[in-house]
Amino acid sequence: MAFELPQLPYAYNALEPHIDAQTMEIHHSKHHQAYVTNVNAAIAGSDTEKLSIEEICKNISNYPMAIRNNGGGHYNHSLFWSIMAPNAGGEPSGDLAAAINTAFGSFAEFKTLFAAAGTTRFGSGWAWLIVADGKLALCSTPNQDNPLMDIAEVKGTPILAMDVWEHAYYLKYQNKRPDYIAAFWSVVNWAEVSKRFNEAK
Ligand code: MN
Numbered sequence: 664m665a666f667e668l669p670q671l672p673y674a675y676n677a678l679e680p681h682i683d684a685q686t687m688e689i690h691h692s693k694h695h696q697a698y699v700t701n702v703n704a705a706i707a708g709s710d711t712e713k714l715s716i717e718e719i720c721k722n723i724s725n726y727p728m729a730i731r732n733n734g735g736g737h738y739n740h741s742l743f744w745s746i747m748a749p750n751a752g753g754e755p756s757g758d759l760a761a762a763i764n765t766a767f768g769s770f771a772e773f774k775t776l777f778a779a780a781g782t783t784r785f786g787s788g789w790a791w792l793i794v795a796d797g798k799l800a801l802c803s804t805p806n807q808d809n810p811l812m813d814i815a816e817v818k819g820t821p822i823l824a825m826d827v828w829e830h831a832y833y834l835k836y837q838n839k840r841p842d843y844i845a846a847f848w849s850v851v852n853w854a855e856v857s858k859r860f861n862e863a864k
Contacts, residue, residue: 677749681846698736705729720811735807748852755853766799793819794863820863
């Protein structure tokens with residue numbers, strides 16, 4: 664069965680003013696759609712069509728680059744849309760808040776380290792909060808790689824993702840990636856991140 668572009672759980676303008684409607688529309692309907700179209704073309708007629716996108720990522724070293732780039736793009740963006748929401752941001756609570764304090768010292772220190780993972784990723788890529796061996800960790804990946812992939816430098820289950828490709832912010836923030844990253848905190852859906860944390864740990 665072919666992969667499908669997931670519907671956004673909110674309107675294109677719902678993350679304004681932090682992420683603008685035009686960026687969201689192009690990002691979802693053009694960029695993510697292209698990853699879906701291209702991964703489907705790359706797996707068409709093969710046994711890979713029976714697998715989930717997570718199963719493909721976990722064995723990505725067995726696949727050609729078109730599947731790594733476009734399958735990764737599909738997984739990454741599907742997660743990205745879900746961990747953002749309108750009227751969101753603030754701070755996590757409960758077990759996730761406690762785990763962040765244990766792993767990074769404080770929520771403020773976590774934000775500093777996560778932002779640094781995004782700003783220091785050269786060129787296109789992603790910053791991640793992951794669960795590995797039951798614990799939280801931070802990392803970043805190039806291009807459309809992700810920490811589920813068996814080729815990833817740091818492996819784990821992603822629970823928070825931040826796209827730092829220029830297409831994620833250039834229309835509104837131009838070259839100012841740190842300004843986009845600062846705004847990202849206002850749209851993080853901590854309820855969804857907590858849910859993913861509880862499932863992954
Ligand atoms: Mn993107």
